Structures are given as C-alpha cells and as structure tokens.
Amino acid sequence: MWNYIETAGNIKLWDIYSKSVANFYTKLCEYINQEKSTLNKKQKNSTTSNLLDLLYNQENQEKKDNDFPYQTEELEEEKHPILSRVEGIENSFLTRVGGIKINLESADSLYHLPNKSLEAIITDPPYYGTIQYAELSDFFYVWLKLTLGDIFPDIFYQELTDKDREAVANPSRFRNMGISADELAKQDYEAKMAMAWNEAYRVLRDDGVLTVQFNHKESGAWDVLAKALIDAGFEITASWAVSTENPQNLHQAKKNSVSSTVILVCRKRDINAPQAWWDDLRPEVANQVEARAGYFEDNDITGIDLYLSAFGVALNVFSKSYPILDNTGNEVRPEVAFAEARKAIASYRFRKLLQTDTVGFDALTQWYLLAWDAFSAREFPFDEARQLALAIGGFNVNDLGREYKLIDSASGTCKLLTPQQRLKKRAFTVNPQEFKMDYLIDGLHALIAVYEEEGNLEAVRQFMKKTGLNDNDVLTKSIEVAFKVIPDSMKEKQTLINLWLGIDEIKSKVQYFQLSIDNE
Template sequence: MTASAPRKKLIEVSIPLEAINAASAREKSIRHGHPSTLHLWWARRPLAACRAVLFSQLVDDPSSWPERFPTEEAQDIERRRLHRVIERMVPWEASNNEEILNDARWEIARSVAWGLGEEPPAKGDGKAILAYLQAKAPPVYDPFSGGGSIPLEAQRLGLRAHGSDINPVAVLIGKALVEIAPKFAGRPPVNPKARKELERGRWNGKGAHGLADDVRYYGQWMRDEAQRRIGHLYPNAVRPDGSEVSVNAWLWARTVRSPDPAAKGAMVPLVSSFMLSTKANSKSWVEVVLDESAPDGWRFEVKSGEMSGAEEERAKLGTKTGRGEFGCILSGSALNDDYIRMQTAAGNGSWRPMAIVAEASKGKQYLPIESAPVPKVSSDLLSFTPDQLMFSGALGFRLQAYGVRTWGEFFRERQIASLTTFAGLIEEAQNLVRSDASQMGEDADDYARSVAAFLICALGRSVDYWTINTMWEPGGEFIIHTFSEMTIPIVWDSAEGNPFALGGGGWNKTCLDWVVRVIDALPLNVAQGAIRNLRAQDIDPPSNVVFSSDPPYFDNIGYADLSDAFYVWERKPLSAVFPELSRRLATPKDDELVATSARHGGPKPARDFFLEGMTTVFERMHRSTSTDPISIYYSYKEKGQVGQGSGWESFLEAIVVPGWQIDASWPLKTERPTRNRSIGKAALASSIVLVCRKRPSDAPIVTRAEFIRALKREMPGAIDAIRKAGVGPVDVQQCIIGPGMGVFSRYAKVLEDDDGGMSVKTALTIINRVWGEIDQELDTAFDAETQVALAWYAAYGFDARASGELITLANAKNISADALFDSEVFENLRGKTALTPREKLPKNWTPMKDRTLTIWECVQHTARVLNAEDGGAEAAAQLVAEMGPAGDQARKLAYRLFAIATHKGWSQEELTYNQLAQEWAHLEDAGTRVASSTTKPAQAAFDL
C-alpha cells in the first residue's frame, strides 16, 4: 500500500466492543472527579467510548499495511494486540495513567508516521510522542462539542482538540475542561493560605492541583461571605428539648383551591408522597391533621416510628388518586389535572412548608415546620429576579401549564436571594484572585478569569439543586437534583436545600467540592485545546481534520430551553470572564439544530430546518477532511418503526446526500439500566456510532432488486452480531439501521422502477421489512410447541381462549393439543386454554431434566428466575448453562417476544424481555463459570 492511498482504520474493521461497553456503563457510576460532574449537560457520551472511538479512528487497521502484516493470521494477531491496548485504556482508572496513555499515544503516532513514510518516536519517550502528535497528527474537531467529552478525550490522547457549540453554557463547560486546566498545569496556588505553605516548602502539587486549591479557597471565601450576608434566611431548627440543629432542607407541598364550595376557598395539598424516610427501623412520614384553628382548616404533622405495611402504602400515595389526579383532604372531591392546571394558571396555587430535614448524629432527623419557620425575604435581596419567559412550546416542559411562565418563578424567593448573592460574589472573588496572583508575578487577569470560570461551574451546580423542582428521596434521604431527566416536569412536593448545610444541597459539599475534584482529576501533559461559540452550520475548520461528534437527536432534547435555567444566573459573572458568552439575555435557540415544532411552525418546517442545517454541517465536514473516516454518535427512539418518523430519516439523509458512505456501525451500551429514565420503561440504553467515509466518485448504481438482495445477503449476520453483543431489544431497531444504511449508502444511486433515485425514507422502510422477514424465517427454526406458543402470544398474550383455537393452531404445526399440555407450555382450563403464566411454572424446572424441552420454556423459566426473589442472575445463568446450544435460540426468541409486546403495547412484558435479552450475554458468561464440571448441556428434541 502506498503512503498516499486511503488506509483502512481499525474502527472500520474491529474494536473490542464488550470491553468498551463495560467501561462505558460502569463509568456512569463514577461520580467524584468525573468531568460530567463539573456542570450538568444532557446526554453526554462516556469518556471511555469517546477515547476508544478516537483511538480506533486514528490507528490503522493492520490490513492497511500488507507489507508489514502479510497474512490474515498476522493481521488478526496485530488486531488483538491493538484491542488489548484499548482494553487497558478505557477503564476510568486509566484516565490519568501516563504509562497506559503513552502506549496508546504511541500507536497513533506510529500510524501517522507510517502514513508519512517516517518512523515514530521511541515508544517509551512520552514527551517526544506528544510533540510528534501535536506537530504531525491531524487535529480533532467536534462541531457539537456540548459537555466537551470528545475534545477532552482527544486532548488526553495527545491530539490537538477543537470544538464548538452554539450554546454559551456548553462553551463555558468545554473551555473549563479543555482550555483552562492545561494552561495552568504545574503552577502553584496563589491564595494567602497556600502562600504560607509555599514559604515553608510544603506544597508538592502537580498538574492542575494549584488551580484546584485556589478554586477551593476562593469558593470557601464566597460561602463564608454569603453566610454573613444571607445566613439569617436559613435559621437553625429548634428541637423539642430546646437545642438547635442545622437544617438540611425544608420540604414543601403544592396547594390548590378546593373545588368544593363547602370548603370556602380553602387551599388543599397536592402531595405525591408523605414518606420522609423509608429506611428500616427509622421510618418517618407526614400526616395531614384537620384542625379548624389552622390556616385553611388543616396542618401537617411529622411522625416517626413503627408503621404497618398498609399505613406505609397509604403514606407513599400522598394525596394522589391517579396520574396527575388528587383528592381534596377536606371534602374528598376529585382534583383532576385539568382543574389543577386551570387553578394554578389563574394564580390560585401556592406552596405550603410541610416538614424540616435536620442533621442528626446518625442520618437525618425530621421536625415540624414550626421548629424553623421560613423567614420572609426582604426586597433588597430580590433586586435581580430572572424575568426571561419560558418558551411555551419547549420540548419536555410542563410547568408553563401550571402557571410557571418565567425563569424567576422557577425559584423560591430564598433561592433567588442565594443565587443572586453567590453570582455576585464570583466577581468579587475574581478581584481577590487578581490581587493575590499579581503578588506572585503571575498573569493575574488571565488566572483570575480561570478561577472564576470554575466558580461559575459551581454556581451551575447550585442552580441544579436550588429550584422548585428538587425532590426528597425518602429511601436514600437525599435531595434529587432538578435535571435528573432531560425535561422539566411538574413536581408536586419539593425539597428546598440549605446553601450553608454541611450535607447534600449545600454550596460546599454539593457544588464547590465536586468542581474541585474534577479539576484535580483532569488529564496531565496534554496539548492546548480550543472551544468556540459558533453555529455548527458555520464551522470552517482547517483541512484534513478528523471529525468526531455527537449531534442533537432531532426532537429528543431541547438543550437551549433547558440550559436557560443556568444561563440566566451565569450570564452576569460570565461577562467578566468570557464576555463573548454573555451578549444575549438567553441562550440562542432559532439556529439550534433541534426540530422543535412549536418554534419552527409545525412538524414539517421543523424537520426541514433540521435537515437543511444538518446537511450543511456534513457538507462542510466533507470539504474539510481528506481520506480519514468520521465518527458520529446518534441515539434516537422513533415512536413507530424506524423510517416511519423523521428523526433517523432526516439525520441519515443529511449524511448520505453530501456524499458520505456508512462504512461501519457500532452499538455502544452507554447507560446504566438503573438510571431514572429507564425505571419502569424500556428506554434506549445504546448509542450508535456511525463510521463514515467519502463515497467513491465511481460508486456503482444499482436497482431496487439488487439493493434488496444485498440486504438479505448481509443483514442476517449483522443482526446476529448485534444481538450477541448484548444489545437489548429496545435498541436493536436503531442498531440495525447502521448495516442496512451501510448497504444503501455505498451506492451512488438505487434506482426505482421509474429510474428515479430511491429516497432514504424508502430505504429505511425496506430495511425494516427485510429485518421482519429475517425474523419470521427464524420462527420456523423453533420447535413446534414454541411456534404454536409464539402464534398464540402474538394473538392473545397470556389470555385464555376457547380450546378450539389452540387445536387449530396445533394442527397447522402438526402437533396435538395434548402434547402442548404435556409440555407445560399451555395449561388446560377445561374448555378453555392459555399459555402457562410464568408464576405457575414449576419452581424446580431445569433444562437437563425436561424430556420435552422447548425454547419457549427456556425463555419463560429464565425470565421467571431472573426476577425471582429466590433466584436472580446466578440461578438464571445456571439455566442458560444447562441449555447448551438451545440457549442461542432462546435468546433469539426473547427478541421476538419483545417485538410482539412492543407492538401490542404490553409495557410490563416489554420490560421483561428487554431485560432478559440484554442480560443474556452476561448470563452465558456467568453460566460458564457457575456450571459444575458434571453439568451436561441439555439436548433438545430438535436439531440445532
């Protein structure tokens, strides 16, 4: 291969997907020091995935160098070696391991050097490798840099990192992570306390530790000064014995006017749960006591101690009677959602303090609101109240319908006073830093702005914890932050944290400490990076850059509308740090590439806006890169089949039209199954990484029939690989897009019968149809009992029907109804029949002892055991181990059952099969370990 010829990259051939997925999923549980905890941003990609993708995108596949790796065996050996480099590199613990990172950097340098006809620097010379990469390796550019994960990981790998984003909040985060920390690496702190340590020769920090020390010191100064100014707004609570205790949070309940005329206009509470603590042996809750002497004829009373199961269940319901519906505590009248909206929109809604959470020697103590009444906030402390309107059609917003129309109304008066005070103190702290830095001979202005930038990030964390939408979690006894989801829903009962509390919700522990930990953990020995405030449509990067990006997901997330919650407070201190980011009163929205129907005049204009803008971005990428592939992360769950909506269709059209060919696609499992959005529903857990190259100018033109033949030839293997990678059924639909569109995009044109070119929408429809045909063909490989059960399930689920219907289905599969009863797949209900419910299946069943083993039983028993209190993953793994080769068909059946349940709208069944299929690969691995040496896999009565 000549040096100038396009070289295949590792990411186009093979990557250690399982190791990357495991590190990505685990990373979501890493909190302290993780860059994602610097400042909230939505749908960040895990650092492990970004690092692995960038590495694989820049390192040549061994097949690119046949003169160095002349045989397939030699190439496979080299690929496995590169996989081991990635496997060592992706865990969080390797993030700042210079030995591991230098090995990875050297591999990139080697590919760059070979491409230039040179030899790379010596493998152990870290400084030389970094210098070579910064001089010779292509820079990385992310035009949708968001929370900064991709530029940060490019920088960690020793590459020049560039990013841009239209949103000033995102740019602040990116600049803090990528620009500031490397600039001041190795410099000592400037604060007076640290100077004394320096004089004694005791400071031995490295990396950005000096910067972290200063952020901690001046952030603490802000906290102390704020307490002096507004500490009276957060009084201690007085215990029954007269002693005082610090308050962690005040708990509030929404109230609305009772609809019953007999209540005489009294306000009544809307509470989703009265539980304060559900911990064993320390339960606490609130009760409503009717009291004619109390305002509106009722009051809250805090209780602690023993409670029966029935009492706890009632307390957990609060005053709710259904979704968005409550009962009036005075009359029992129904308060439905329409009534609540009407009342709150008319100003007939308010908040009532419900209880106090105080610090205790062990855990928390719950006190009545009278122990620390909420003080009135004086008008001088409310001099700044954000009056920017919430956009009425913002994606995922529900508050406007309940009377919350401005950002000022999203915060309580005390929270406004606190945020105003802390925001103002940042500029004062910046002046202190400037003064102290000038005494140390530093670049005082630049350093003061840098410290202030991180203090603004701490302010952003405080915004996330100081709104009317923070809630109390009675199980863990902590405050749930505002943006635990990518929406702003209606919240009925709320927790107002104390900024000066020692625990969660306070400035020190929840805001400042987290920011300092991130600075301490930022990468060392990296090149300078740059993040710009720029529309993605306007990017004009230098030639031959490597693109990697995570664009907006059509209409899934309204980044700009959500980030206004932060920007309205960060804007003022930003004016003294990055003036260019504070020019607007709110974040820019009209040019943001998100398909918000209400903003663009309807679904079609919104789709056209997204398509036009995204196409422009990919056209600019096409002009700026030469031969290297680009990588694009995408994750979008269509409401129907992929291709029947606009999200994937528009995105893929924007890629294909400018001349990109999808060369590879990888499903990255980036989410923990326990995240808030996935509880109680089958939410997407994977992102798709599309690897694209410029389509050759001599790409062939084919007919529709040839396209379909190519799909049928290539997709079965791709589908099987996706499922074996452990991708859950809820993600399979979007994962299959990659290989299907890979076939479509390799052609210059796919001709329809009228000689016109096939559209992306039509291609997606055909891909879905071929996928369905492949799955239906798989059905015929199942045993007869399973085929009958599958047909019955698709028609009736687990419902009972007349026995004659089973006989008809059984005859079609040449099996008797008695055989179906004997196999325990169906139960005989004397004139009626039904599939045997999982809860009625025999508890001691094993594949080895079943003489009429069916794939249906394998799936149902594994699902039963996996979720049973006396079973779990280990017991399920044992069953899978005993299935032997039947296990592969059982996994395929789980995917088919998920598809049926989704189509039927059976949410609980959908969850069951999604979990089962997603866990199957892990169960196989665990089964290999737990199976005894005497375990012999079951041999079914059918040929596998």
C-alpha cells in the same frame, strides 16, 4: 471490501484508539495532580482540597480589595484573577500534552477551519427530538450569565439560549403554521443537520474519518440523519453498537429505551461512485444484516437495540453508491434500507425463538411475540408497532386495535392489551362451544383468561379438551416462545408458569421452560 481499519473488527479498532485516549487521560490526571500540589504549596493555610476551590478562594480575596471586581473598565486594564489563572493553567497544560484548542462555534459554520484541514471529526449530534437541550439549558444559562457573563461576554450576550439555531426537532416552534408541526420540525432538523455535515465534509481531509454517535429508537430519526450524511457526500464504512445508556437514568425509566448507541464510521464517498438500483441492493442488505445479527447478540445487543444496530449495517451497503433509485427512477431514502433491515432481524429472531420452521404461525401471533421480544415492555411507540407489522406483513397495522383488539393507541404510543382486556372487548370467547381459534394468539390468551376467570387448573384442562387445544402442537410452540419473550414481571407470564406447573399436557411439551427450571 473496503480496505479501512474500521472493517477489521471492533476489538482491533477499539484497542488502537483506546490506547491513545488512555494515554492522553493519564497525562491529564498527572497534570492536574501536579497543578494541585503546586497550588497547595503556595497557599499553606488553605484547607481546600481541589483546584476549583482554590480559585474560588482567590476570587474572594480579590473581592475584599475591590467592591466591584467585575467592572468592564477594570477588565480592560487588568485581567480578572480567575481568567488569568485559567489561561495560565491552559498554557501550562498545552506545553505538557501538546496543542489543544477549544472553540465555541456552530457546526454549520466552521469558518475558523481551512478546507481539508482535519484528520478526524468525532461528534454526538442531537438525537432528533429526544431532548430539548436549549430549553433545558435556560435554567443553568441565567445563573452562568450572572457569574461568568462579564468574563465571557461573547458567549452570554443573549437573555436566554438561542433556540432558533438549535438542531433539534421541536414541533412547539412550528405550531399554527398551516401544516403539520411535526413535519416542519423534521424538515428544520434535516436542513440543519445537512448544513453541519456539509461543513464537516469541507474541513475533513480526503483520507479523514468522521464518527457519528447516534441513539434513537425511531427509524424516522435515523432516516433524517442518514439522508443528510449521504447527501453531504459521506459513506458509512462501518458501524459498531456500544452499550452506553444507564437503565437507572430517570429519563430512561419505564420507557423501553434503547441501551446501546450506534457509532457510525464515515468517510468521504468516492466522487465517481455510480448510482445503484434498490432492487439490486435489497438482497445484499438482508444478507449482511443476518450475517451480523449473531455477532451483535454475542456482544449482548438484544431487543430493540438489535434492530437499531442493524440500521448501521444497512447503511454500510446503502451509502456506497449515490443516488439509489427505485424501478421508477425516483431516489430512495435510507428508510427503505432500514425497513429491509428490520424485516431481516424479525425473520432471524423468530426462527431463533422457535428453533424450528415457522409453518403454522400466523402473522398476527408473530407480531405479538416479536413485539415482546423487541421492546420487553407493554407500551412502545406506535410507529415502531407499524414498522414491525410492515416487516412481518400479512395484516393492516391499523387493525391491531380496531379488529384484533391487541393494542390501544393514543398520542403516538400503543399498549399491548392483557388477555382479560381483550376478552372484555370480545376479541375471543372462553365459551368452549363458541370458541374459534383464527389466530394462535387468541388460543394463548384464552387459556390465560380461563385460568384468571375461574381461578383453577381444571377449568383450563376442560377448556383445552373441549376445544381441541391440547392436541395443537403449534399452540404449544407459541406458549414456549411466550415464556422466552414475555418479561417475568408481567401477569401473563405468571399465569403461564402456573399453567405449566399444573397441567401435564402443557408441561410435557414445553421443553424449553423445563430446561430453564432444571438449570436453576
């Protein structure tokens, strides 16, 4: 076990560092209040209420005395008033709280920093292709250039932002280049992240810490980030899931977005770390993930966030050795560890949802219920559907839509079909004489479809009696799990509630929902 502070537990870790941050923030607030008070005394007639407005007023006063206050010649002779004031504040602040220096540099070329000179590096790298920062920044860049271009010419020398050096996966930059634009964008992102992590390794002390904040729901993005970190010489000694995203954000709305960010604590890996075989590490990854799953849930990490939090745990094990080889001698990427972590969480969650053994549950029904449990949304990335199917096993993911009629997929996303939609696609029949339940999900959807087609409970009772579904305890258990995982806003959930309230054969067996109702 590592003898590092980050392995002692998140409470101790955050307690130590939060005190340091809080102390610094307190000093910053005290300084701003003092500076504001000083400026107010100097400008008695000013009605401005904050420091920025005071600076703006002084700028306007200077403009009255000179029609062109921003000319280069004047800047060479005398500093711009705003720049002088900013530098004065900076010097005063540094005197009060200690040395702070802000540099605008690229993470892949920290030429101003000597080797092994930093104790800690804290970074929040681009989340693969989630946000195209440079494209969005162009709107602000042009206006900032007009107002600040003469003050900071070295920053605003380009017409627009530099998109070629931006470390994001942007397929639009690689259209019509012969091979997949998505693959080229992935390679470009991985190469740029590798250069950044190599430079971080160079400037970090041997006992230093690199913390990486990452938030992405697709395992492919995690694989690229982790591979670059590991190749640069880092091991992930600990990981913590922190709730950071506001579900009310417009860019998050209706996208089953992750609400937690995983913070990876990285240190320089022992240069003598041995290679390892994946077959030896696989059970350790699964065991460690299951051991931490309950802890994550106790801290309100659920759904897709639980799966992603497990990635950090998998990396704890995976990154200790280098390289990791399969039984043919080929190097294994982090994505295999993520797949094992996903499999462990899927197994853990399904056992917990059932609260009994999983005998009698087919893989297709497990996938359907776990998809609702993980995403809490009808629509989610197709790659996530594929990864979940691989974690469960037992069927081909492409058959989810083609044969089983459970999803529709297009443009990299998939959507769970409603029972009525599946009925129209003839995934099952509601004719009692022809009905055959090959999969529990077909029985569950048939009950819902009969009620929605006929509009009365008696039709459902007769269907259950004629098909023998009223004596199927495993189907009853699947209804119980469906109550737990399907969101209240979904029509399927409302229909199930009506069936439970009106049909004694269901109500008497679905104990979990009865307890939920009574507790309310």
